[in-house]
Amino acid sequence: MAGQKQAGNAKTPALIALLIAVIAAAGIWYAGTTRQAEAVEVRMPKLSTMAQAGQRSFVKNCAQCHGVQAGGTDKGPPLIHKIYEPNHHGDASFLRAVSAGTPQHHWPFGDMPPQPQVRRMETQAIIQFVREVQRANGIN
Ligand code: HEC
Numbered sequence: 001m002a003g004q005k006q007a008g009n010a011k012t013p014a015l016i017a018l019l020i021a022v023i024a025a026a027g028i029w030y031a032g033t034t035r036q037a038e039a040v041e042v043r044m045p046k047l048s049t050m051a052q053a054g055q056r057s058f059v060k061n062c063a064q065c066h067g068v069q070a071g072g073t074d075k076g077p078p079l080i081h082k083i084y085e086p087n088h089h090g091d092a093s094f095l096r097a098v099s100a101g102t103p104q105h106h107w108p109f110g111d112m113p114p115q116p117q118v119r120r121m122e123t124q125a126i127i128q129f130v131r132e133v134q135r136a137n138g139i140n
Pocket residue numbers: 058061062063064065066075076077089093094097098102103104105106107108109110111112113115118126
């Protein structure tokens with residue numbers, strides 16, 4: 001009896017360790033998938049003068065949703081993403097999104113509200129910033 005009981009107890013720590021390992025693995029997997037859905041790793045190139053101006057405006061007006069490096073947040077998608085390559089979302093779609101906003105259609109974040117405080121010239125600089133960062137990350 002005593003021997004059996006001891007053997008049973010000896011298995012418990014192993015089971016707990018296994019349980020912890022499974023939970024940890026699930027956590028790592030979950031963190032990985034949500035990061036993929038909401039934000040991407042962005043490589044920052046050396047920016048042209050115009051792109052630097054665009055970056056300043058981007059940080060002020062867009063980063064709260066799209067991330068400081070345009071890699072996305074839990075409120076908006078990454079713009080450094082193949083969906084937004086120039087062939088698929090040309091400069092006109094940026095100008096439109098900024099002046100008129102855009103309804104939710106590619107992502108689950110909701111609608112993008114218009115950003116009328118950002119003037120057309122400023123949007124051009126933002127586009128330059130996004131395109132230079134896209135190119136540095138293999139999106140062109
Ligand atoms: C309040 C959050 C928010 C802010 C601020 C914001 N965006 Fe967005 N933006 C979004 C969301 C959410 C989407 C994705 C809509 C979808 O496709 O589901 C989006 C989509 C876009 C698109 C894609 C448009 C299309 O045609 O599909 C562009 C381009 C864009 N944003 C640029 C910008 C720029 C530039 C700024 C700053 C001037 C900005 N956004 C500010 C939330 C935001």
